[in-house]
Amino acid sequence: MSTDKHRISRVTTRTGDGGESGLADGSRHSKDAPVFAAMGDLDELNAALGVLRSHALPAxxxxxxxxxxxxxxxxxxxxxxPGMLRLTDGDPETLEHHVNALNDELPPLKEFVLPGGTPAAAWCHMARTIARRAERQLVHLHHTVPQNPASIAYLNRLSDLLFVLARALNLRHGHPETLWRNPHG
Known part of the structure; x- marks a missing residue:
């Protein structure tokens, strides 16, 4: 007899066919509840990162x-x-460390950078915008159900990381950045 536990034994349960879904604590909510909107944005962000990582990035x-x-x-x-805390203040700090290390490799910005460049850099920008949306959704949820401040800060730092990562990828691949041509600048 196997002692392996399976976290997911059935994918199709039909319990959400009526427009509700359940949280791990057993509570049921409408599928358009802010908590599910936040979870959906996190899922989309994680999927975008998976696509980004499929571009064979440097280790x-x-x-x-x-x-x-x-x-x-x-x-x-x-x-x-609800009530579980997994992220700590150290998690956004770790991202900030990565941001600073990458930013030290980059030339200073003289103007805003348009999203694009290499395919991987473009995916960084796409993931960055999804991270911003996920952050907004988590803040929206926080207004009604208090959320972990470290988690909100983490998403904020993550968008910073993805921005500098896009710049670093373009620099390492010799792809010039496209700067905003500010007509008033």
Whole structure:
């Protein structure tokens, strides 16, 4: 007899066919509830990071993204189990460390950068915008159900990381950044 436990034994349960879904604590809510909107944005962000990582990134740039994907699942667990705290103040600090290290490699910005560049850099920008949306949704949820401040800060730092990561990828691949041509600047 196997002692392996399976977290998911059935994918199709039909329990959500009426427009409700359940959290891990057993409570049921409408599928358009803010908690599910936040969870959906986190899921979309994690999927976008998966696409980004499929671009065979250099190991020093891929490793932090592996850790980010793990932390996004932890953040999802916080949402699925009200009151659970998984992220700590150290998690956004870790991202900030990565941001600072990458930013030290980059030339100073003289103007805003348009999203794009190499395919991987473009995916960084796409993931960055999804991270911003996920952050907004988590803040929206926080107004009615208090959320972990470290989790909100984490998403804020993550969008910063993805921005500098896009710049670093373009620089390492010799792809010039496209700067905003500010007509008033």
């Amino acid at each position: 020093d740039l891929d490793a932090p993204l592996d850790e980010v994907q793990q932390r996004l699942f932890d953040l999802g667990a916080e949402l699925a189990v």
